[in-house]
Amino acid sequence: MNRGVPAALLLLLAAALPARAGDGGPTLAVEDTLDAPITAVVPEVLVRAERVPLDEILRRVAEGEARRDSLMQDQSFDLLFKVLYLDEAAAGGRSRVASEKAARVYLKRPDRRKVVPLRDRELNEDRKENVRVEVSSSLSEEMVSFAFRPEARASFRFRILDRAFVGGHLIYHIAFEPRSRHDALPSGEVWVDTNDFVILREEFRYERSPAPVFLKSIDRCVIERTRVDGRWWVVERILARVTLNGLSSRLLVRAGDGAPVRAVVLSAWQTGWRVNAGLADSLFAEEGS
Amino acid sequence: MKARAKALALVGAMVATLAAAAGGRAQPAPAPAPAGADSLRLFLERMADTTGLYFGGAAAEFDTAGLDSVARMGGLAEAGGGARGRRGGEIRLEVTKPVIRFNRAEGPVLGFGVAQRSYALGSLEAHGAYGFASEEARYAFLWKRMVWADRSGFRDAERRRRWHRGRTLELEAGYRRETLPFAPEHGQALAGSVTALFTGGDRQDFYERRGPSLELRLAAPGWAVGAGWRHARDQAMRRETRFSLLGPDGRVAPVTPAAGAEYAEWFGGGRWERAASLFAAAGSVHAWEGGDWRARAALAKGQRMGRDWLARLQLEAGAAPAGVLPQRGFQLGGPLAVPALRHGDAGGDHLLLAKLELASGNPSLANLGLPLPDFLYLEPALFAQSGAAWSEPDGALVAAPPRAAWRSCAGLALHYRLGMPDEDSTWRFQVAWPLGPGSGETRFSLAVGRGFDLFP
Numbered sequence: 028m029n030r031g032v033p034a035a036l037l038l039l040l041a042a043a044l045p046a047r048a049g050d051g052g053p054t055l056a057v058e059d060t061l062d063a064p065i066t067a068v069v070p071e072v073l074v075r076a077e078r079v080p081l082d083e084i085l086r087r088v089a090e091g092e093a094r095r096d097s098l099m100q101d102q103s104f105d106l107l108f109k110v111l112y113l114d115e116a117a118a119g120g121r122s123r124v125a126s127e128k129a130a131r132v133y134l135k136r137p138d139r140r141k142v143v144p145l146r147d148r149e150l151n152e153d154r155k156e157n158v159r160v161e162v163s164s165s166l167s168e169e170m171v172s173f174a175f176r177p178e179a180r181a182s183f184r185f186r187i188l189d190r191a192f193v194g195g196h197l198i199y200h201i202a203f204e205p206r207s208r209h210d211a212l213p214s215g216e217v218w219v220d221t222n223d224f225v226i227l228r229e230e231f232r233y234e235r236s237p238a239p240v241f242l243k244s245i246d247r248c249v250i251e252r253t254r255v256d257g258r259w260w261v262v263e264r265i266l267a268r269v270t271l272n273g274l275s276s277r278l279l280v281r282a283g284d285g286a287p288v289r290a291v292v293l294s295a296w297q298t299g300w301r302v303n304a305g306l307a308d309s310l311f312a313e314e315g316s
Numbered sequence: 317m318k319a320r321a322k323a324l325a326l327v328g329a330m331v332a333t334l335a336a337a338a339g340g341r342a343q344p345a346p347a348p349a350p351a352g353a354d355s356l357r358l359f360l361e362r363m364a365d366t367t368g369l370y371f372g373g374a375a376a377e378f379d380t381a382g383l384d385s386v387a388r389m390g391g392l393a394e395a396g397g398g399a400r401g402r403r404g405g406e407i408r409l410e411v412t413k414p415v416i417r418f419n420r421a422e423g424p425v426l427g428f429g430v431a432q433r434s435y436a437l438g439s440l441e442a443h444g445a446y447g448f449a450s451e452e453a454r455y456a457f458l459w460k461r462m463v464w465a466d467r468s469g470f471r472d473a474e475r476r477r478r479w480h481r482g483r484t485l486e487l488e489a490g491y492r493r494e495t496l497p498f499a500p501e502h503g504q505a506l507a508g509s510v511t512a513l514f515t516g517g518d519r520q521d522f523y524e525r526r527g528p529s530l531e532l533r534l535a536a537p538g539w540a541v542g543a544g545w546r547h548a549r550d551q552a553m554r555r556e557t558r559f560s561l562l563g564p565d566g567r568v569a570p571v572t573p574a575a576g577a578e579y580a581e582w583f584g585g586g587r588w589e590r591a592a593s594l595f596a597a598a599g600s601v602h603a604w605e606g607g608d609w610r611a612r613a614a615l616a617k618g619q620r621m622g623r624d625w626l627a628r629l630q631l632e633a634g635a636a637p638a639g640v641l642p643q644r645g646f647q648l649g650g651p652l653a654v655p656a657l658r659h660g661d662a663g664g665d666h667l668l669l670a671k672l673e674l675a676s677g678n679p680s681l682a683n684l685g686l687p688l689p690d691f692l693y694l695e696p697a698l699f700a701q702s703g704a705a706w707s708e709p710d711g712a713l714v715a716a717p718p719r720a721a722w723r724s725c726a727g728l729a730l731h732y733r734l735g736m737p738d739e740d741s742t743w744r745f746q747v748a749w750p751l752g753p754g755s756g757e758t759r760f761s762l763a764v765g766r767g768f769d770l771f772p
Contacts, residue, residue: 196356227360
């Protein structure tokens with residue numbers, strides 16, 4: 028019941044939309060993804076709504092990200108960083124937390140940075156894992172927009188996977204992959220909110236390890252953004268799973284039973300965001316690292 | 317129940333079709349209820365939940381109880397829209413990259429640097445290294461400060477129809493006592509060290525330079541220009557060790573002596589790059605006392621051929637007046653410039669070099685079924701290089717090389733992207749065959765660097 032009726036409603040909407048297209052106002056195209064029994068009976072409905080071409084979406088995403096970056100003068104947030112060791116590369120293996128770090132991070136244009144450590148807990152105190160977290164002084168979150176930056180666009184091939192209309196936001200689901208195997212670049216997917224043309228979420232992976240002697244593969248990396256003060260889209264969570272090669276696997280021997288570590292999961296939470304709070308220069312008198 | 321739902325759906329669809337056929341004259345059906353304002357949040361949370369399932373326990377935040385009070389104890393407060401912290405004055409030393417190299421003029425060299433960075437004062441750096449065979453120290457004291465940064469907002473950037481790119485202007489002043497290679501554009505610090513240590517076959521020549529310098533650099537992602545002045549005192553170095561792990565002592569060649577000289581020099585240059593493997597251009601000019609000068613330009617173009625293949629063309633030209641100091645002249649030879657020749661087998665005050673390479677991005681050897689470990693992605697490549705290094709008696713800037721000066725070779729290479737010393741570096745194991753007279757002999761060599769290797 029809940030499959031067929033919405034499909035019919037979509038058709039009604041599709042029939043109504045072309046009439047509105049001539050009004051000069053913005054028109055939304057509705058996907059004609061219908062259930063098989065319906066498409067067998069109902070002829071195709073042509074939608075005359077204009078769709079933004081992919082090139083323009085990519086250009087606008089770059090502009091949207093650049094605009095977001097340029098409007099930010101300072102940021103502060105709590106960074107929670109955790110490293111998990113897995114004793115099996117496949118799912119289902121045992122895991123243990125190797126390191127937990129927390130810090131309050133202050134960033135200010137153009138390159139000011141202060142990192143105040145709040146917690147540094149190595150769960151195996153006898154054998155320091157020497158996990159070091161570095162925070163970039165940039166406010167631009169290039170890890171999210173790297174594929175869309177004008178200087179990098181030519182290195183990727185893009186395609187639209189899906190569109191979704193959610194709560195007044197038209198979300199484009201776009202896939203990207205490197206044009207050439209010669210570039211050590213990842214492939215992945217992003218979800219773009221076309222209201223502001225900012226990236227809401229990104230997933231990527233490396234087809235081939237960028238450091239094959241140490242890392243067998245970078246299986247999956249997910250970056251999630253959240254909105255702060257109803258205006259700023261900022262990174263809230265970063266998760267990455269890395270499978271190790273034999274060499275690095277033996278180097279990171281699990282404490283206790285001495286089993287080698289097969290994979291590592293890294294997670295970073297960025298919470299307690301404040302944007303453009305007017306951080307004083309005196310806060311950065313001594314550079315943090 | 318299911319059958320009734322499908323029947324209802326079909327009726328709905330038929331009504332819709334009739335409505336469409338009637339040109340919308342039929343009573344419009346009620347529009348679907350608009351999605352709630354928090355639909356986007358729910359949409360993102362659904363995906364986040366799926367992510368959480370994949371990553372398991374790592375996806376959960378850890379307990380942050382007490383962290384706020386820790387921050388307060390650290391003397392940080394964000395009151396009144398501002399924040400106060402400890403004022404400068406505390407010196408915190410940071411150890412920079414270590415120096416590890418080996419060559420026949422210094423033997424094993426070990427060292428490191430320290431830096432103290434401050435937004436008010438800039439960065440103060442001190443680097444030191446010691447050559448255990450030459451028993452000499454190399455050091456540098458540097459002061460760097462960003463004197464200007466592009467703070468223009470998006471509207472400014474948009475009005476000027478260009479991107480906000482974070483341009484910065486940096487000033488560097490310092491004093492260095494350093495070891496430099498002859499023809500530095502073809503220098504191979506890492507590969508030369510490996511070759512010298514294992515086989516003793518590295519022929520790169522070195523000299524010592526010391527003196528103060530002042531430089532201003534304007535940089536942005538993709539391009540950089542700079543200009544500066546230095547006072548230099550050049551001094552010859554000699555062979556100090558014949559040690560190598562595998563090669564015979566007799567294979568370790570003497571070091572070509574540099575001419576001793578003391579001079580003040582103005583220099584400037586720039587580079588522009590578009591994507592690491594597509595296009596790059598660079599140029600530099602040096603002019604020093606007595607009317608001597610040195611000019612060099614390089615141009616590179618990459619062409620993708622499908623997803624797997626890439627062709628790279630690199631061109632280089634250099635000129636200097638007749639009788640220029642030997643350490644400031646140009647050379648052919650070594651892994652980067654006609655590798656069938658050894659470093660310095662051909663040299664002069666003018667240089668022309670063309671390099672063409674066709675490289676596969678596919679680990680074809682693994683595809684052939686060879687028993688290679690899975691981390692050994694070796695990519696095959698073909699290359700051909702031709703160049704001339706000659707001397708012009710009249711010191712003209714632009715001149716054609718004599719036919720006899722041309723040296724050429726062709727070869728095969730295996731590329732390995734090791735991820736060291738950086739993710740863009742490729743280790744290239746190459747064998748080159750000479751083409752034509754005077755072009756050397758069949759030679760194996762190792763090169764480490766980026767795809768456009770004439771852009772150090």
